[in-house]
Amino acid sequence: MRAKITYAVTAAVLVVYFVLAGDRGVMLIQQGTALTITFGVSVLVMPLIGSWFLWANTRFVTKANRLARLLEAEGGLPVDELRRDEYGRIDRDSADEVFARRKAETEDAPGDWRCWFRLAVAYRDARDTPRARKAMQRAIALQEGRTPMA
Incomplete structure (x- = not known):
């Protein structure tokens, strides 16, 4: 629960920052000189990238939590x-x-999202975030019936 509150507060602060930075970018563009327009556009790009990143991560976390609820319901x-x-x-x-057990389980059933979810949790517990994220993305894709990326 603490992690959800921290994520929500951080997301809210980022949204406020994006709005303030976007407002400054628009103000610079409205000045109308070549220099201020250039700066204004570059200031607007950062909130756009940040908004996309926040949206993508929120979507990933939401889908991973949905899988956790499904797996919990199955025991x-x-x-x-x-x-x-x-x-x-x-x-x-x-x-x-x-890891050896989880990898063997995943190799035995490479199309089972549950195996990939458990492997992702094992990676996360060991603080191997890149591998945990890739394994979770694969679990999400398999559960949604999509072809996972290699």
Whole structure:
């Protein structure tokens, strides 16, 4: 719940920033000189890129949460099996064992979104965000009936 509140507050702050920056960009364009128009257009580009990025991430998180709810309803959510030391760091041998099981599960059923979801969770638990995101994107695509990107 704390993560959802943090995300919502951050998104709201970004939207306010995008509106303020967009307003400044429009003001610069309205000045009408070549220099202010150039600056105004470049100031407008940043909120557009930021808005797209915020929308894409919100959409990704929403879809991943939907998959988690579906898997929870089926009783298939993965259990955190990773051993940790007294500081909370993941034991590397434990992580290797879990990854080996999750990868084998995924290789045995490459078209099953549930396997990819569990693999994504294992990557996230090990703080391997790029691989976690790719595995989750594949799970989302498979669950939606789309062909996942390689």
